[in-house]
Amino acid sequence: MIWKRSAVLRFYSVCGLLLQAAASKNKVKGSQGQFPLTQNVTVVEGGTAILTCRVDQNDNTSLQWSNPAQQTLYFDDKKALRDNRIELVRASWHELSISVSDVSLSDEGQYTCSLFTMPVKTSKAYLTVLGVPDKPQISGFSSPVMEGDLMQLTCKTSGSKPAADIRWFKNDKEIKDVKYLKEEDANRKTFTVSSTLDFRVDRSDDGVAVICRVDHESLNATPQVAMQVLEIHYTPSVKIIPSTPFPQEGQPLILTCESKGKPLPEPVLWTKDGGELPDPDRMVVSGRELNILFLNKTDNGTYRCEATNTIGQSSAEYVLIVHDVPNTLLPTTIIPSLTTATVTTTVAITTSPTTSATTSSVRDPNALAGQTGPDHALIGGIVAVVVFVTLCSIFLLGRYLARHKGTYLTNEAKGAEDAPDADTAIINAEGSQVNAEEKKEYFI
Numbered sequence: 001m002i003w004k005r006s007a008v009l010r011f012y013s014v015c016g017l018l019l020q021a022a023a024s025k026n027k028v029k030g031s032q033g034q035f036p037l038t039q040n041v042t043v044v045e046g047g048t049a050i051l052t053c054r055v056d057q058n059d060n061t062s063l064q065w066s067n068p069a070q071q072t073l074y075f076d077d078k079k080a081l082r083d084n085r086i087e088l089v090r091a092s093w094h095e096l097s098i099s100v101s102d103v104s105l106s107d108e109g110q111y112t113c114s115l116f117t118m119p120v121k122t123s124k125a126y127l128t129v130l131g132v133p134d135k136p137q138i139s140g141f142s143s144p145v146m147e148g149d150l151m152q153l154t155c156k157t158s159g160s161k162p163a164a165d166i167r168w169f170k171n172d173k174e175i176k177d178v179k180y181l182k183e184e185d186a187n188r189k190t191f192t193v194s195s196t197l198d199f200r201v202d203r204s205d206d207g208v209a210v211i212c213r214v215d216h217e218s219l220n221a222t223p224q225v226a227m228q229v230l231e232i233h234y235t236p237s238v239k240i241i242p243s244t245p246f247p248q249e250g251q252p253l254i255l256t257c258e259s260k261g262k263p264l265p266e267p268v269l270w271t272k273d274g275g276e277l278p279d280p281d282r283m284v285v286s287g288r289e290l291n292i293l294f295l296n297k298t299d300n301g302t303y304r305c306e307a308t309n310t311i312g313q314s315s316a317e318y319v320l321i322v323h324d325v326p327n328t329l330l331p332t333t334i335i336p337s338l339t340t341a342t343v344t345t346t347v348a349i350t351t352s353p354t355t356s357a358t359t360s361s362v363r364d365p366n367a368l369a370g371q372t373g374p375d376h377a378l379i380g381g382i383v384a385v386v387v388f389v390t391l392c393s394i395f396l397l398g399r400y401l402a403r404h405k406g407t408y409l410t411n412e413a414k415g416a417e418d419a420p421d422a423d424t425a426i427i428n429a430e431g432s433q434v435n436a437e438e439k440k441e442y443f444i
Helices: 002-027 331-344 346-351 355-360 376-413 422-436
Strands: 041-044 049-055 063-066 072-075 086-091 095-100 109-115 121-130 137-139 150-160 165-170 173-175 179-184 191-200 209-215 224-229 232-242 253-262 269-272 283-286 289-292 301-308 313-320
Touching (some): 049 063, 049 109, 063 095, 137 224, 150 165, 150 209, 150 224, 165 191, 191 209, 253 301, 253 313
Parallel strands (some): 041 121, 232 313
Antiparallel strands (some): 049 095, 063 072, 063 109, 086 095, 150 191, 165 173, 165 209, 179 191, 209 224, 232 253, 253 289
């Protein structure tokens, strides 16, 4: 078969030379402006390459395509090489185009288009075949990884031509500080590329996807990726959350022990002041919650929540201070307070009529601060006190005047009762006035 192909090639070559020689005398002058034009072609391995040779000015001169081994592929519209992958696309005096399907790396090289003028003119077209990189693989991960360990991941891909580029991403953020290695494959055409990523893990890396991305011009802007989801084991973290920031006596309280860890922590343990819960009837543990039904002062203390998994143990503390329930003063309680203040100042009121006005302005220290609206009960109480004080003042003043008047008449008449006549009575009365300085009657 090989000698038959060689014979066919020689036949077409000889025919071309004969045709050229026969017409050389008439075409030498016209062939000076003829020249074949070609372009380099790049194709992905496994794809189809189109090789085109054009001549702008051609006076029926033959065109020929030959491969890097100088084997004729097509002479005008006649197929010279038995290769089912090679087909004729177009054949005319101005163009000869052929296609090579299922291109392999061995097809790469320099192809020649020949225009059979005198002398023969040629144009070269270089066919570049891109090697597609294999799907990348990530190695070096062993699950699970403990928090704080150093992790080393390696991403590797083979078969790329030219050598592919590898990039690392973590949480969609590219990692630049990586190691890169390129090795030539055994066929001396493609490359094996690897990249190594080193980093120390923590609990925030648990569940994070680390991505190795391979970029190459043969992938048509659709890179190949490999992904590794990290599994990190770490000790629990504990936090106590109260249901209310201001616990009061008599109210319920729920303390929630929020624990996170991997593996998931076992049921939490509640203690108070370093010992067991003192009142199991009121202090009920439900899952991760501690329910205290009715708070009292004996519940004051330090409550501790402990969470444990296979990696370790962690705890959190909450200091409980039970506050008193604030007293709520009703408006009716203000009246007795004002009445008490009035009674204590009764003596002062009896000596000065204007004291009642001062008394009415006394404010109850137990009254609620910040009241701006009128309190009808308070106003009514004040009015009643003022009326009562006024009546008491009038009554005491009248009684005082009445007793003082009776005493005056008695002293005036004393000594004149037994006088035989008026002159004697006057003398006795004057004597009594003199003695009145020695005797004084006081009313309390």
